[in-house]
Amino acid sequence: MTADKVVLATAAAPRPPRRRARIFPIAVMAPALVLLLVLVAYPIAGSVRISLGTWDGIGAVAYHGLDNYRRLLRDSLVWESIGTSLQFFIGTVVFTVTFGCLLANAISRKVPGARIFKVVWFLPVIIPVSIAGIFWSNAFQPTTGVVNSLLGLIGLGDDHAWLASSSTALYAAIFVAVWTQTGYAMLILLGAMETIPEEVHEAATLDGVGAAGRLFRITLPNIVPMLGTITTLTSVFSFNAFGIIYAMTRGGPGNSTSILPVLVYKQSFVDQDYGYGSATAVITTLIVAVIGIMVMRIFRQQTLDAR
Amino acid sequence: MPLSRTLKAARPVLAGVLLAAAVVACGTGTGPGGGDGKTLRVQIPTGPLASAMQQVGKDFEKANPGTVVTFEGVDSGSSRGPNVALLSSTGTPDIGYLQRSTGVWSALLKNKQLTPLDDVWKAAGLADKYSKSQVDYYTTNGQHYGVLYEQLLINPVYYNKAAFAKAGISDPPDHQVASVADFESMVGKVKAAGYEGFGVGGSSPYDLGHTLDALLPTAVPAADYDALLTNFKPGSPTNVKYTDPGFVKVLQTIQDWQKKGIYQNGMLGMDTDQAQGLFTSGKLAMLQGGNYTYASLKEAKPAFEMGWFLLPPLTPGQKTPFDAFNGDTLVVPVKAANPDLAKKFLQFFMTDKYQVSVVAATGSLPVFSSIPASSLSNLGDLVQQQFELSQSVGLVNIWDSTVPSTLGQAFSVPVLQKLVAGKLTPRQAAQQYQSALEDLQSGKVSGASD
Numbered sequence: 001m002t003a004d005k006v007v008l009a010t011a012a013a014p015r016p017p018r019r020r021a022r023i024f025p026i027a028v029m030a031p032a033l034v035l036l037l038v039l040v041a042y043p044i045a046g047s048v049r050i051s052l053g054t055w056d057g058i059g060a061v062a063y064h065g066l067d068n069y070r071r072l073l074r075d076s077l078v079w080e081s082i083g084t085s086l087q088f089f090i091g092t093v094v095f096t097v098t099f100g101c102l103l104a105n106a107i108s109r110k111v112p113g114a115r116i117f118k119v120v121w122f123l124p125v126i127i128p129v130s131i132a133g134i135f136w137s138n139a140f141q142p143t144t145g146v147v148n149s150l151l152g153l154i155g156l157g158d159d160h161a162w163l164a165s166s167s168t169a170l171y172a173a174i175f176v177a178v179w180t181q182t183g184y185a186m187l188i189l190l191g192a193m194e195t196i197p198e199e200v201h202e203a204a205t206l207d208g209v210g211a212a213g214r215l216f217r218i219t220l221p222n223i224v225p226m227l228g229t230i231t232t233l234t235s236v237f238s239f240n241a242f243g244i245i246y247a248m249t250r251g252g253p254g255n256s257t258s259i260l261p262v263l264v265y266k267q268s269f270v271d272q273d274y275g276y277g278s279a280t281a282v283i284t285t286l287i288v289a290v291i292g293i294m295v296m297r298i299f300r301q302q303t304l305d306a307r
Numbered sequence: 308m309p310l311s312r313t314l315k316a317a318r319p320v321l322a323g324v325l326l327a328a329a330v331v332a333c334g335t336g337t338g339p340g341g342g343d344g345k346t347l348r349v350q351i352p353t354g355p356l357a358s359a360m361q362q363v364g365k366d367f368e369k370a371n372p373g374t375v376v377t378f379e380g381v382d383s384g385s386s387r388g389p390n391v392a393l394l395s396s397t398g399t400p401d402i403g404y405l406q407r408s409t410g411v412w413s414a415l416l417k418n419k420q421l422t423p424l425d426d427v428w429k430a431a432g433l434a435d436k437y438s439k440s441q442v443d444y445y446t447t448n449g450q451h452y453g454v455l456y457e458q459l460l461i462n463p464v465y466y467n468k469a470a471f472a473k474a475g476i477s478d479p480p481d482h483q484v485a486s487v488a489d490f491e492s493m494v495g496k497v498k499a500a501g502y503e504g505f506g507v508g509g510s511s512p513y514d515l516g517h518t519l520d521a522l523l524p525t526a527v528p529a530a531d532y533d534a535l536l537t538n539f540k541p542g543s544p545t546n547v548k549y550t551d552p553g554f555v556k557v558l559q560t561i562q563d564w565q566k567k568g569i570y571q572n573g574m575l576g577m578d579t580d581q582a583q584g585l586f587t588s589g590k591l592a593m594l595q596g597g598n599y600t601y602a603s604l605k606e607a608k609p610a611f612e613m614g615w616f617l618l619p620p621l622t623p624g625q626k627t628p629f630d631a632f633n634g635d636t637l638v639v640p641v642k643a644a645n646p647d648l649a650k651k652f653l654q655f656f657m658t659d660k661y662q663v664s665v666v667a668a669t670g671s672l673p674v675f676s677s678i679p680a681s682s683l684s685n686l687g688d689l690v691q692q693q694f695e696l697s698q699s700v701g702l703v704n705i706w707d708s709t710v711p712s713t714l715g716q717a718f719s720v721p722v723l724q725k726l727v728a729g730k731l732t733p734r735q736a737a738q739q740y741q742s743a744l745e746d747l748q749s750g751k752v753s754g755a756s757d
Contacts, residue, residue, distance in 0.1 A: 142572045144588070159572060161572055161573035162573075164510075253725070269388030270512075
């Protein structure tokens, strides 16, 4: 065989299987990666770029380095919003996951009317948040709202100005956020609970373990990974709950319900200060990321402990 | 089929796609902006005007055979901010709507995104038909970039005549209330008669600001009021401050009214529509509104007759003037596909005829001073009264929409909400306004050069 023939034979030979094995996954993932780059990475990079300068929504960004971030540190409104966001986040996550878990457990244990409860509790999830916000904004009105009417009927007073008071508006918003998300948490956790073999519950019942004991000793330890997932998702949802807050209070009274996404909206679209709004958005993203990582770590440890 | 043959077969298709893409990129039309010169997209605010403008579109199509006019609504919230992205994009309508006082105008102007409309002004004779202050407000470096098409009166307070009768209150003479004490006494009486008092949409982005606007002109001397409308500009030769006693008195009054229960219960959690609903349902005796409110109040068909008055003066003995909002503006973005057709439409629309048959018919006031009150019988009875009274007690430009938004409405309303909620004292709130003014004057915050 001459040297030329050797080269041709090599060129015509099929590619080694290992190389093909490497290319195939990349080819399969490529469309998703491209979409991720275009729809997620590029806008985030764009926000970071805008956050480094001033921009009024048109034309070029005038870069000022980290000025916007320095301004953020001195801005009492931003700190106030971070505090409000954390309160909103804690309230929403704790109540959503707790109620979601209790409801899922009740349905899983087939309480009377379980199937109807499942549908009824999931209904708020399919209602658009803006509509839920407007509905509850009317329901919380002092003179005409259904909330005060019901409270009045049971003797708890019928003139509460829920959304007009800085001390109660946030709690009203938390209530609505929990109302809209609990059904989702319930459904996810119910799916996890139904993977626990019925025999385990039966054996515990025979051993004299009550309903609460079964929940804490059998059900919860077995659904820790899913609890972690739903807590992470609820955390992200609650930190981004722009729709409910804007439809109910627009961040007011004053700034008492102005969570970070509402502040970002005001800074960017009302004040037309897109650079500063983007800097706040970047900080918000970092806070959400840190919280997400913390929640996942806590639940990963819980999962390991449960094993 | 081998790849090379496949590619060869696809060549004509590829060439067609590339040609089509090139044609789309370059524009297919004959208009100067790349449009076809025949189709016109007009952006207008949602509300009563939206349906009335359809007739203008039909008239324009009839006068210009072959043209097609379509209207696109923009809501109040979008028009105050996010609309800037649309109006500066290649997808912009040929005619855009904005409020002259918002950052949308400043951003578009600063970035040279507005087409000069001097030819429209000249052809429609706008410089002669507008008042001097309106001409000044719409002149930037000697050029005009927008047309003002309506004027709004923002401070009439509507009241339920049956509630007043039940409370033993007579109709305020000449639509004026003599003093704050008289007003507070009126509210006390209607509350005793079982009604909520004075309704304001406290959670809306503008209503509480209008309360300040209604009280301010009688709280400070006229010269000081004029100074407050302009002293945000760098180098402004004035010593008038927001910490001066007159402005603080306005803030004190707004806060006192909350403490005294003058506003409806839950005012800060109620938007304009909810406050209007409370009024038309007969539970609220008085509602802060504007001439533009009357049409929607009537549409709700309340079971009582309505009257109106102006809030009391803060300086005893003065008459409360009307606050006029001159800001509803139509512009032609530079990226409009059919700018010439857009200008032609604006010239067609900005006439006495449409000021009466469209603007006045939807409850707004015409902007042309040449139009006599007698020709505006279609304004609606109460708005007609407001328009006539405005000619005797006078008009002042509304403060919170004349100063830049970083000091005016967008900044002011959250401060007022905190004030009413008791989170700020009047003096602390006044200091916040003064700081915002100084930020504008020093150039630390933009908007002062609009």
